[in-house]
Amino acid sequence: MDNLRKGFPVLEQYTYLNTAASGLLPEKVWExxxxxxxxxxxxxxxxxxxxxxxxxxxxxxxxxxxxxxxxxxxxxxxxxxxxxxxxxxxxxxxxxxxxxxxxxxxxxxxxxxxxxxxxxxxxxxxxxxxxxxxxxxxxxxxxxxxxxxxxxxxxxxxxxxxxxxxxxxxxxxxxxxxxxxxxxxxxxxxxxxxxxxxxxxxxxxxxxxxxxxxxxxxxxxxxxxxxxxxxxxxxxxxxxxxxxxxxxxxxxxxxxxxxxxxxxxxxxxIGIEVISEKINHLKEIARNRFAKAGLLEEWTLKRENFAPIFNIKGDEDLFNRLKGQGIITSLRGDGIRVSMHYFNTEEDLSKLFKALNI
CATH class of the missing domain: 3.40.640.10 (Type I PLP-dependent aspartate aminotransferase-like (Major domain))
Structure with missing residues (x-):
């Protein structure tokens, strides 16, 4: 399903985990x-x-x-x-x-x-x-x-x-x-x-x-x-x-x-079902890893319904360190907001996990 990344040239430069702030402009829309x-x-x-x-x-x-x-x-x-x-x-x-x-x-x-x-x-x-x-x-x-x-x-x-x-x-x-x-x-x-x-x-x-x-x-x-x-x-x-x-x-x-x-x-x-399946796959991986590392509010882990948006524990220094490694997120609330869409991959998450040392 990596072909879902085609048409998003920004992904060749960054690990973009920030759709909750701004989605990407697909090549088809740009054309x-x-x-x-x-x-x-x-x-x-x-x-x-x-x-x-x-x-x-x-x-x-x-x-x-x-x-x-x-x-x-x-x-x-x-x-x-x-x-x-x-x-x-x-x-x-x-x-x-x-x-x-x-x-x-x-x-x-x-x-x-x-x-x-x-x-x-x-x-x-x-x-x-x-x-x-x-x-x-x-x-x-x-x-x-x-x-x-x-x-x-x-x-x-x-x-x-x-x-x-x-x-x-x-x-x-x-x-x-x-x-x-x-x-x-x-x-x-x-x-x-x-x-x-x-x-x-x-x-x-x-x-x-x-x-x-x-x-x-x-x-x-x-x-x-x-x-x-x-x-x-x-x-x-x-x-x-x-x-x-x-x-x-x-x-x-x-x-x-x-x-x-x-x-x-x-x-x-693409198919909204395909998009949903990809999102659900990625968000489950992210949630499990963040939870294991103790980066999420405990009460949110008890919920069955959750979106591909997570607020992990972290400060401005960590946010800037991630950005320096080409990992794009947002400072929101008391932490760092991470979000993933269908054009993201497990490799994107692995880069984030490595940068977070989790």
Missing amino acids: FRQDHDMDFFLKASLLKEKMGEMLTGVRECVGEFFNCESNRVALIPNFSYGFNSVLESIEKPAKVLLLKNDYPSINWAVESRNFEVIFADINEDLEENIIEKIKKEKPEFFAFSIVQWINGVKLSIDFLKKIKSEFPDLILIADGTQYFGTEKFDFDDSGIDIAIGSSYKWMNAGYGNGFMLFNESVQGRIAPKHLGFGSLQGKYKAQEGNFIGKFEPGHYDTLNFGSLKSAIELIDN
Whole structure:
């Protein structure tokens, strides 16, 4: 499966274990971007006349990939834009459940508005903590990351479906930025009401593109307010009551969103099952070695659901030493965050283990 590394020239220079910070740009996506900008250079508005048609293709590609009807897919530049748009669509005051120390772009955005905010702790009893808070506080919304950005702790889709089954009126708003692209995700079967993600990490689509997936029932419960010339432009907007159009008010960059389509086509060509299998293989090796060396928080080792993201014990000196050996990671929280994708290999992990003396 080493052929999965082809098309990522950065891997010839570095041991790249940092997808949780920034995914790589595949050669196929780079080639699309080169061709697109050459067309724009030569054709200008003649290319942009086809913008609506191209964006429709992107929307349909995203919808098919995640099993969400295209008329419930909104294209956005990044997670934060989409999430803040949703928050502005909620009548206030409302009670919102968050996870304590979740990704700042979630918690800061909620806390900066006139919501009643309650928190569930992230620890060995995470799922029980969430259920307890929902039963006791009866929030109207629960906003959360499917995968935690610092340590890879993951909420299973089965658990989210359980929440939706037990609390059908609770609106689940999920950040999938650290999740989408790691395994097959069926939105309509997930129990999630609104899923939002940037695509520059595990989707390997570059910066400036993302998406939102909506459950049919959400349209009557939030009222998006953004509006612009782009709100009615395109196949799925005018006849759909302009709901998704209110998340797409402006002119869109066909370079960035075309990159998303190209990235999904690459994933489809490889096979999401193949990608997931490779990731699962590597993360099991990494977790076992890190655990044996005592580099992980003990409570995280008790969890069955975890992503290919680990926070190992280490300081800035160790981080810089790894970087000096061409091993790319991130300083996050109280340690060093290591993450592995399908283009990584056991050899990459061996280089890391050797550098860590474990």
